[in-house]
Amino acid sequence: xxxxxxxxxxxxxxxxxxxxxxxxxxxxxxxxxxxxxxxxxxxxxxxxxxxxxxxxxxxxxxxxxxxxxxxxxxxxxxxxxxxxx
Amino acid sequence: xxxxxxxxxxxxxxxxxxxxxxxxxxxxxxxxxxxxxxxxxxxxxxxxxxxxxxxxxxxxxxxxxxxxxxxxxxxxxxxxxxxxxxxxxxxxxxxxxxxxxxxxxxxxxxxxxxxxxxxxxxxxxxxxxxxxxxxxxxxxxxxxxxxx
Numbered sequence: 001x002x003x004x005x006x007x008x009x010x011x012x013x014x015x016x017x018x019x020x021x022x023x024x025x026x027x028x029x030x031x032x033x034x035x036x037x038x039x040x041x042x043x044x045x046x047x048x049x050x051x052x053x054x055x056x057x058x059x060x061x062x063x064x065x066x067x068x069x070x071x072x073x074x075x076x077x078x079x080x081x082x083x084x085x
Numbered sequence: 086x087x088x089x090x091x092x093x094x095x096x097x098x099x100x101x102x103x104x105x106x107x108x109x110x111x112x113x114x115x116x117x118x119x120x121x122x123x124x125x126x127x128x129x130x131x132x133x134x135x136x137x138x139x140x141x142x143x144x145x146x147x148x149x150x151x152x153x154x155x156x157x158x159x160x161x162x163x164x165x166x167x168x169x170x171x172x173x174x175x176x177x178x179x180x181x182x183x184x185x186x187x188x189x190x191x192x193x194x195x196x197x198x199x200x201x202x203x204x205x206x207x208x209x210x211x212x213x214x215x216x217x218x219x220x221x222x223x224x225x226x227x228x229x230x231x232x233x
Contacts, residue, residue, distance in 0.1 A: 058171050068134075
């Protein structure tokens with residue numbers, strides 16, 4: 001399953017806010033670009049003799065594996081945390 | 086799961102696969118079991134799920150004793166590494182040769198054609214008990230890399 005949400009937390013001494021970013025909207029927005037790129041990708045696969053279905057599957061697996069990634073950065077009293085769900 | 090293990094052992098007994106191939110198949114089976122919710126490998130080992138990178142850097146900001154500590158904590162799923170390596174297997178031979186030449190020019194003697202999922206499993210298995218600590222006292226930077 002490709003990641004659908006990103007959890008963003010920003011903490012400063014004055015305020016703290018947490019934002020759930022809907023990544024599924026990003027995928028929907030990227031869909032037209034994906035469709036435009038599809039014929040070029042198919043040509044590239046034919047030139048380099050790559051199975052396009054295998055390539056697509058591996059790309060999907062790579063996207064799906066992003067879930068669980070966490071990045072936390074703290075400097076002085078500012079804290080930023082991003083988690084891909 | 087048990088029937089798959091038995092099937093592999095039967096294939097080994099019939100000589101259809103070598104002992105090395107059977108070992109890889111059993112290891113892959115253990116990895117699949119782990120990704121399906123379990124954490125134990127074929128030998129009851131706990132397989133790591135994440136690669137953790139911790140960085141602590143202290144920066145002097147002019148005044149005496151005026152230092153800002155920056156901490157970075159990154160958790161990367163090992164599944165992402167596996168997926169990346171599988172995707173790397175699609176790189177055409179010519180392109181990977183160019184990459185190898187570029188790496189060698191940077192002083193990194195590494196053949197990316199040798200980067201295969203089965204090799205990665207071995208690497209992750211070794212990383213299980215490995216912690217890399219880099220302590221640069223001059224720049225006051227500490228880096229810690231480990232699997233968990």
